[in-house]
Amino acid sequence: MKSIEREVKMLKKEMSLGEVAIIYPGAINIFMDLDIDFCCGGNRSLEEALQEKNYNTQAVLKDIQNQYEKDVAEGTEIQDFNNLSKTALIEHIIKTHHEYLRNNLPRIESLTETIYRVHGENHYEMLNFVNESFKALKKELEDHLEKEETILFPKVEQYEKGLLEKSELENTIEELESEHDAAGDILKGLRKMTSGYTVPAGGCNTFVFAFEKLEEMEKDLFQHIHLENNILFKF
Numbered sequence: 460m461k462s463i464e465r466e467v468k469m470l471k472k473e474m475s476l477g478e479v480a481i482i483y484p485g486a487i488n489i490f491m492d493l494d495i496d497f498c499c500g501g502n503r504s505l506e507e508a509l510q511e512k513n514y515n516t517q518a519v520l521k522d523i524q525n526q527y528e529k530d531v532a533e534g535t536e537i538q539d540f541n542n543l544s545k546t547a548l549i550e551h552i553i554k555t556h557h558e559y560l561r562n563n564l565p566r567i568e569s570l571t572e573t574i575y576r577v578h579g580e581n582h583y584e585m586l587n588f589v590n591e592s593f594k595a596l597k598k599e600l601e602d603h604l605e606k607e608e609t610i611l612f613p614k615v616e617q618y619e620k621g622l623l624e625k626s627e628l629e630n631t632i633e634e635l636e637s638e639h640d641a642a643g644d645i646l647k648g649l650r651k652m653t654s655g656y657t658v659p660a661g662g663c664n665t666f667v668f669a670f671e672k673l674e675e676m677e678k679d680l681f682q683h684i685h686l687e688n689n690i691l692f693k694f
């Protein structure tokens with residue numbers, strides 16, 4: 460993977476969240492810490508997203524810029540996905556993010572079932588919701604990955620070889636983007652219902668682990684959807 464040239468760009472409040480994340484991928488973690496809906500609201504400007512949460516736009520923008528400059532100065536690797544060919548980006552997405560989901564969705568399902576079974580009596584509303592929402596998310600994502608790998612990604616590769624027109628991809632892209640929104644909504648609901656994955660007092664190690672894994676999956680999925688919505692699906 461090629462690293463970004465060590466040249467720092469100025470981030471601007473008018474940029475969309477997606478644009479900021481393309482320039483500085485580390486911004487995704489900052490957005491998550493700030494509870495900004497990045498995943499499916501990537502087209503909003505940074506200013507709009509920060510104002511919505513009553514943040515001081517200039518102060519946060521300065522923080523992100525500082526973190527970005529620090530990462531560049533320290534040589535922290537910033538992967539430049541924007542300069543990859545679409546075929547190489549697809550390969551990265553499958554190997555990294557699809558593989559992650561295929562390995563982890565069944566594991567997390569078994570964890571959410573376990574905590575529902577063991578702690579459901581004391582935390583019925585939350586754990587019933589977590590269990591049901593996760594099952595719905597898992598099903599949606601499994602179908603979604605399949606659709607990408609068998610329908611859209613081959614079309615994108617053909618497009619890159621000049622064998623297809625952009626217009627022949629548009630409907631599929633629209634459909635898959637709306638599936639990203641649906642997955643993002645489920646994640647939002649999970650985060651809200653669990654008060655940001657806070658384990659209640661008395662929660663056992665499995666409880667802690669289940670919430671850690673859900674949060675890890677959320678992070679991975681945000682990065683995954685960012686690469687698709689903001690880079691791969693843009694022509």
Ligand SMILES: [Fe+2]
Nearest residue numbers: 552607683687
């Ligand atoms: Fe994907």
Ligand SMILES: [Fe+2]
Nearest residue numbers: 607635639687
């Ligand atoms: Fe996707």
